[in-house]
Amino acid sequence: MKRLLLALCLWLPLPLLAAPAYVEGRHYFELALPQPTETGSKVEVREFFWYGCPHCWQLEPEIDKWLKKMPANAQFVRTPGVGGRWLIHARAYYAFETLGALNRVHVPFFRAMHEQRRPLDTEDALVQFAAENGVDKNKFREAFNSFAVRVKLDKARQINTEAGISSVPMLLVDGRYLTSPTAAGGSNSEMLKVVEFLIQKVARERKPGKK
Numbered sequence: 001m002k003r004l005l006l007a008l009c010l011w012l013p014l015p016l017l018a019a020p021a022y023v024e025g026r027h028y029f030e031l032a033l034p035q036p037t038e039t040g041s042k043v044e045v046r047e048f049f050w051y052g053c054p055h056c057w058q059l060e061p062e063i064d065k066w067l068k069k070m071p072a073n074a075q076f077v078r079t080p081g082v083g084g085r086w087l088i089h090a091r092a093y094y095a096f097e098t099l100g101a102l103n104r105v106h107v108p109f110f111r112a113m114h115e116q117r118r119p120l121d122t123e124d125a126l127v128q129f130a131a132e133n134g135v136d137k138n139k140f141r142e143a144f145n146s147f148a149v150r151v152k153l154d155k156a157r158q159i160n161t162e163a164g165i166s167s168v169p170m171l172l173v174d175g176r177y178l179t180s181p182t183a184a185g186g187s188n189s190e191m192l193k194v195v196e197f198l199i200q201k202v203a204r205e206r207k208p209g210k211k
Helices: 002-011 014-018 054-067 084-098 102-114 123-132 137-144 147-162 188-206
Strands: 043-049 074-080 170-173 177-179
Touching (some): 084 102, 084 147, 177 188
Antiparallel strands (some): 043 170
């Protein structure tokens, strides 16, 4: 019997043996209403986050490492959470983005909140933080209160609502498949493996006549 089982295992194709057992409804969820994507032919991977979230801060270095080996057919984007106390930090995120300073301040923003224990929960505190990181105070304040940032917030609010985002971090693949560290089994690294599985799944689904 052992020999028979060994023979059957050897007969199975290697990809089948190696395939992770990620299950819809457990490790990821398909949205009832798919969200528009903005990455063209590439598979969009969208992170929902909040600067005040300790789990998002723990995820950040893992995301940074993953981006260096991200599949070539994928593209990563971020959308801040906008509910309740998340809103003021989402406004700051889009103000920095508008000024072209986001890459410079993204990690320092997390660090200020989680290592320096600065809440950064008022406009004046954010203006001071911007100045400390080389962003003109007046330009930041103007962007923070601009119509352009309000438009971006409205779009982010719509995406958050329609994707059902009530906690962070979460990752949405191709505007359809949503996963989180909890759903993936409790770890950030496992969540990123689920994301890679979903990128492959989307690529297969996009092939004519295949699912």
